[in-house]
Amino acid sequence: MSAEVAIWDAIDEFVEARTGLCLDTLPGEMRRHVVSAAMQGAGVPGPRAYLERLQLDPRAFDDLIAKLTIPETYFFRDAAMFTSLRTEFIPELFRLRGATHRLRIWSAGCASGEEPYSLAILLDQLGEGGRAHLLLGSDLSRPVVERARHGDYGAWSLRAVSKRVISEYFEKTPHGFRLDARICGMVQFHHHNLADRGSRRRFREKSASISSCAGMSSSI
Numbered sequence: 481m482s483a484e485v486a487i488w489d490a491i492d493e494f495v496e497a498r499t500g501l502c503l504d505t506l507p508g509e510m511r512r513h514v515v516s517a518a519m520q521g522a523g524v525p526g527p528r529a530y531l532e533r534l535q536l537d538p539r540a541f542d543d544l545i546a547k548l549t550i551p552e553t554y555f556f557r558d559a560a561m562f563t564s565l566r567t568e569f570i571p572e573l574f575r576l577r578g579a580t581h582r583l584r585i586w587s588a589g590c591a592s593g594e595e596p597y598s599l600a601i602l603l604d605q606l607g608e609g610g611r612a613h614l615l616l617g618s619d620l621s622r623p624v625v626e627r628a629r630h631g632d633y634g635a636w637s638l639r640a641v642s643k644r645v646i647s648e649y650f651e652k653t654p655h656g657f658r659l660d661a662r663i664c665g666m667v668q669f670h671h672h673n674l675a676d677r678g679s680r681r682r683f684r685e686k687s688a689s690i691s692s693c694a695g696m697s698s699s700i
């Protein structure tokens with residue numbers, strides 16, 4: 481193995497160790513292309529200097545992660561999961577813990593927020609929108625968390641949502657749809673790396689009734 485190849489591999493290994501991402505799921509050439517583009521953006525002369533930059537500069541690391549992660553998501557994406565939450569899990573939790581129980585729901589790896597916001601809509605549909613349930617959305621990629629906080633979506637994010645739900649919970653804007661401010665206010669978003677053991681423990685303590693790691697098969 482040439483020294484250059486070894487350095488590129490060391491970059492992959494560093495990212496995998498820090499995040500739990502399995503970079504082998506991206507074809508080698510595409511992966512190299514993405515990492516090279518991020519390296520150029522960081523303005524360093526080559527992969528060895530880039531590895532050092534990634535180790536020392538959280539902004540360079542975040543920029544690479546934003547390029548390597550795949551934030552594919554849409555509202556009510558996993559229809560079966562939402563049906564069983566609506567008809568079984570949530571009613572059962574209230575039955576077991578009492579009607580005044582405060583749910584704590586964590587969407588870990590929430591990308592641009594469609595999943596936790598779908599959970600907020602679901603709670604509202606169950607007549608629970610006005611109660612102080614805790615809904616958390618978190619993701620490793622900073623730009624998607626920032627997008628989630630805005631609550632602005634294109635039609636593609638709403639492809640599995642009925643016209644009735646769209647008219648009830650979204651407002652048409654020149655660029656797409658804006659989620660109702662009341663529903664946006666039900667979800668707190670955080671930048672969070674699930675592979676970071678310390679902060680994972682803190683999150684677990686905060687939010688425990690229901691957690692979703694949907695769509696993260698290539699991660700930890």
Ligand SMILES: C[S@@+](CC[C@H](N)C(=O)[O-])C[C@H]1O[C@@H](n2cnc3c(N)ncnc32)[C@H](O)[C@@H]1O
Pocket residue numbers: 499500501549550551552553554557587588589590591592594595618619620621624672673674675693694695696699700
């Ligand atoms: C395919 S999206 C799934 C979004 C949503 N859960 C859904 O099912 O619609 C997977 C998300 O997991 C995030 N992710 C991957 N590894 C992560 C980690 N170690 N910590 C937190 N988020 C992670 C990615 O940034 C990406 O936005």
